[in-house]
Amino acid sequence: MTRNLITKESILRAQLATVTEAAVQAAIIGYLCVNRIPHSITDAKRVFNEKGQQVRRVKKSWPDITACYEGHFVAIEVKRPVNGRLSPGQALELDALRRAGALVVIARSVDDVKETLRLKKTSLATIREIEATLKKGVKAEQWR
16 A cells, blocks of 8 residues: 655645746736836737738747846746746747846746845856756757
């Protein structure tokens, strides 16, 4: 007979699995607004011009939220807390922004953003996730 052990960690993981990317983004936007941090939400929805042709107003793989904090450009890519994965194109874009001097955050909670802003430094976890995604063999030209 096998036992089903219920731990605090398993309960927390199950709860986090129900959190959507939209909920995480809303919490981050709320934090930025309350703290009067200038920001913009990337709206990558379909847009059509006056001729009915679909046009792209936002660069493919651009971060979900951009902000300016104490002179730093901040790029925030929002992901679900559980199973939220970075796409190869997003990894390339975030890597380029980081190398250009931006603070980059892969945010699975508002705490990830708070920590990056407090330290004014891209976290090692974010850098490792970007590098791991890039190691999977992405060709830069296919995402630009």
